[in-house]
Amino acid sequence: xxxxxxxxxxxxxxxxxxxxxxxxxxxxxxxxxxxxxxxxxxxxxxxxxxxxxxxxxxxxxxxxxxxxxxxxxxxxxxxxxxxxxxxxxxxxxxxxxxxxxxxxxxxxxxxxxxxxxxxxxxxxxxxxxxxxxxxxxxxxxxxxxxxxxxxxxxxxxxxxxxxxxxxxxxxxxxxxxxxxxxxxxxxxxxxxxxxxxxxxxxxxxxxxxxxxxxxxxxxxxxxxxxxxxxxxxxxxxxxxxxxxxxxxxxxxxxxxxxxxxxxxxxxxxxxxxxxxxxxxxxxxxxxxxxxxxxxxxxxxxxxxxxxxxxxxxxxxxxxxxxxxxxx
Numbered sequence: 285x286x287x288x289x290x291x292x293x294x295x296x297x298x299x300x301x302x303x304x305x306x307x308x309x310x311x312x313x314x315x316x317x318x319x320x321x322x323x324x325x326x327x328x329x330x331x332x333x334x335x336x337x338x339x340x341x342x343x344x345x346x347x348x349x350x351x352x353x354x355x356x357x358x359x360x361x362x363x364x365x366x367x368x369x370x371x372x373x374x375x376x377x378x379x380x381x382x383x384x385x386x387x388x389x390x391x392x393x394x395x396x397x398x399x400x401x402x403x404x405x406x407x408x409x410x411x412x413x414x415x416x417x418x419x420x421x422x423x424x425x426x427x428x429x430x431x432x433x434x435x436x437x438x439x440x441x442x443x444x445x446x447x448x449x450x451x452x453x454x455x456x457x458x459x460x461x462x463x464x465x466x467x468x469x470x471x472x473x474x475x476x477x478x479x480x481x482x483x484x485x486x487x488x489x490x491x492x493x494x495x496x497x498x499x500x501x502x503x504x505x506x507x508x509x510x511x512x513x514x515x516x517x518x519x520x521x522x523x524x525x526x527x528x529x530x531x532x533x534x535x536x537x538x539x540x541x542x543x544x545x546x547x548x549x550x551x552x553x554x555x556x557x558x559x560x561x562x563x564x565x566x567x568x569x570x571x572x573x574x575x576x577x578x579x580x581x582x583x584x585x586x587x588x589x590x591x592x593x594x595x596x597x598x599x600x601x602x603x604x605x606x607x608x609x610x611x
Contacts, residue, residue, distance in 0.1 A: 328410070328416060333413060336417070336460050336461055337405055341405060343423070343431070344404070344423065347430045350439075351368075351386065352390060352393070354439070363390075366383070371437045404423055407419065408420050418584045419584075422581045425555070426573075426576060428453060428558075429559055429576045429580070430573075432445055432449055432450075442508075443508055443510070446555075446559040446560075450556040451548070451552045455551075458547040458551050459548075462547055468543055468544070472547055472550065474591060475587070476550060479538060479554060482553070483534060484531060486557040490523075493506060494516075502517050537549055558583055561579060
């Protein structure tokens with residue numbers, strides 16, 4: 285170890301600090317006054333978390349707006365007649381959802397939502413980066429599914445509602461999480477495999493959800509998507525071939541398109557087929573809103589682990605290359 289040429293040296297404030305020889309790292313001894321300036325509660329300074337938390341709030345607000353706008357006229361005078369996204373009464377015990385005091389009227393519903401949104405915003409602002417990102421994506425997936433229900437059932441968009449909303453939301457998420465200046469190639473290469481997984485997950489639950497008669501009489505299929513119905517009518521093997529070609533096309537699309545367009549497509553596919561899987565749990569098997577929430581949390585963990593861990597490794601490689609003395 286090199287010896288210290290000057291054990292102590294006075295700085296601009298008159299305090300003494302340890303000083304290594306020239307071109308070496310300077311280690312400054314912090315004074316008690318300096319340590320007192322460190323806040324007890326520190327909000328996240330990560331730019332991705334800062335941007336995505338506002339996307340999360342936007343998705344929540346869109347879900348809340350649809351919930352209020354989709355209520356029957358009687359709701360504004362008799363809150364007990366409120367309905368939920370699947371068109372049933374909020375008091376229906378089948379498929380329980382989280383309504384946040386909607387049955388007590390909009391006067392209770394709005395402040396409760398404001399408290400809920402504020403708590404979520406504060407939570408993701410204080411949590412460590414990775415945990416915060418998982419929470420943000422979980423909230424986004426959950427409220428995306430909630431709003432998609434209103435688009436399909438109440439506003440009569442049908443099967444087109446979720447894909448359209450998924451494309452718009454996918455674009456917002458992509459541009460917020462991965463600005464053009466940052467490296468996104470590793471994330472695209474990994475997210476395209478997530479696209480394949482959610483597509484085949486949708487394929488699997490669709491087949492599992494078919495009635496027993498389907499396997500002998502394909503015309504008794506149970507499926508809302510017109511294109512899927514066309515192939516399912518020829519049997520499960522035709523539907524499998526269609527799904528395999530479709531998944532291969534999606535993979536190829538995400539792999540070949542320009543970087544940002546590819547990322548938007550990846551998130552759109554993920555959101556759309558997440559909704560497809562969740563619909564089977566929610567509508568067909570009546571597992572309530574907790575099933576889409578659990579699926580959203582699991583998918584959020586996968587997306588953050590694959591997309592953002594790859595981005596962190598790339599950034600660490602760049603930073604290591606830029607350090608003095610490297611290479």
